[in-house]
């Protein structure tokens with residue numbers, strides 16, 4: 260069997276790509292199966308429920324001839340351990356760069372767009388294979404969400420075009436995006452531990468370990484009200500990963516503000532220096548959206 264999957268506990272981009280790419284390859288007559296390892300994050304779980312989409316769980320054990328296609332992913336970090344360079348045949352991702360030389364036998368598409376969902380949407384558009392309505396909505400939601408509803412400065416013309424195409428050809432229910440965002444925001448703050456257990460990232464930059472959490476949608480009030488809880492999470496993740504720099508990034512794309520939460524002096528010093536922000540009582544506010552991917556590439560270039 261050829262499985263299509265994303266990282267364990269996939270986010271909205273991973274889940275949308277699994278669903279839509281499965282549909283695309285099936286339409287081309289390929290025998291593939293989209294599967295999820297772990298549990299989808301809060302946002303895609305809600306979208307799937309809303310649209311009546313079910314994606315089966317991935318196998319616990321695999322056969323020697325099973326193959327994998329990875330979407331919204333270009334490394335084996337965060338994958339089940341039985342997925343590796345020998346049984347992976349294709350990867351689709353949207354990272355700055357991929358530097359793993361062991362991947363040379365894998366078909367890799369890595370293009371700098373805001374969401375891998377854009378690359379999948381493009382495949383449909385180029386081939387004139389028609390997307391199902393649910394796949395169209397899932398791709399649409401993933402692109403809107405990854406671009407902070409096109410308020411992030413990092414989306415590309417190709418992301419915009421993919422979204423325009425879907426809008427033109429498929430009916431988007433009124434309030435679809437706003438209802439997903441409102442639900443997600445509420446759920447994240449109702450259970451911060453669940454949110455961060457599913458999505459906390461570790462980076463190794465020049466032999467310094469960073470552990471970084473992210474909240475995509477929040478209000479300023481929610482950040483201040485939950486400061487102590489967030490600091491507790493930062494500390495426990497730091498302990499878990501033995502990381503030197505530890506912080507949480509949060510973004511309020513209604514107001515366009517970003518927030519950095521950290522209480523350790525070293526982390527505060529580094530972020531202050533690199534990002535031109537100022538910590539007051541463990542929170543620094545930025546006039547720009549705070550996005551983990553962007554923040555980490557800034558740090559990588561300047562550390």
Ligand SMILES: [Mn+2]
Nearest residue numbers: 272331374375
């Ligand atoms: Mn993605």
